[in-house]
Amino acid sequence: MLLTKNKKNQASKGSGNRILINVTVVGSAGPIRFVVNEGEVVADVIDTALKLYAREGRLPVLGSNYNEFVLYCPVAGTEALKTWETIGSVGVRNFMLCKKPKQKVVNDDDGKPVAVGVTRKGSGSWRAWFNQSINLKVSSH
Numbered sequence: 001m002l003l004t005k006n007k008k009n010q011a012s013k014g015s016g017n018r019i020l021i022n023v024t025v026v027g028s029a030g031p032i033r034f035v036v037n038e039g040e041v042v043a044d045v046i047d048t049a050l051k052l053y054a055r056e057g058r059l060p061v062l063g064s065n066y067n068e069f070v071l072y073c074p075v076a077g078t079e080a081l082k083t084w085e086t087i088g089s090v091g092v093r094n095f096m097l098c099k100k101p102k103q104k105v106v107n108d109d110d111g112k113p114v115a116v117g118v119t120r121k122g123s124g125s126w127r128a129w130f131n132q133s134i135n136l137k138v139s140s141h
Contacts, residue, residue: 019088023049023071025097028058038088042071042081049097062099072096078127 016039022031023045032052036045046066053062062069070080073090080098081090 017088019093021045021087021093021095023095023097025049025053025058025062026099027060028053031094032056036087039086040088041083042085042087043083045087045095046071046083046097068100070098070100072098 016037018035018037020033020035022033024031032049034048034052036048043066046069047064050062050064050066050069054064072078072080072095073092074096075092075094076090081095
């Protein structure tokens, strides 16, 4: 029993503090809740969220490539979190997962591809979706 206890203490010392986070996927019914280490990078958190999302059989189907997604913190600002940042550096526990906007590629006169702009499906960003959902709730009084 002493050996088991020592191994458990050593494992927990190296992992840092563990926190429960909520990741809301835009277009999904509700948040995904799971526990991560504060020192875990954002790319790993996105990967874990996508795996749990698929395991639960949620819709719409997103895929498993974490490079196609960004993680936002609605409270801390409008910028997407950098993939190399640690999840604990933000100081919050609620996040929003969105697909990266796709850039339209057009060939110029020389035949070289040039990124023209961002194409979007639907009504726009997660902020527009969030504001629209709040307006629907407020106007129903």
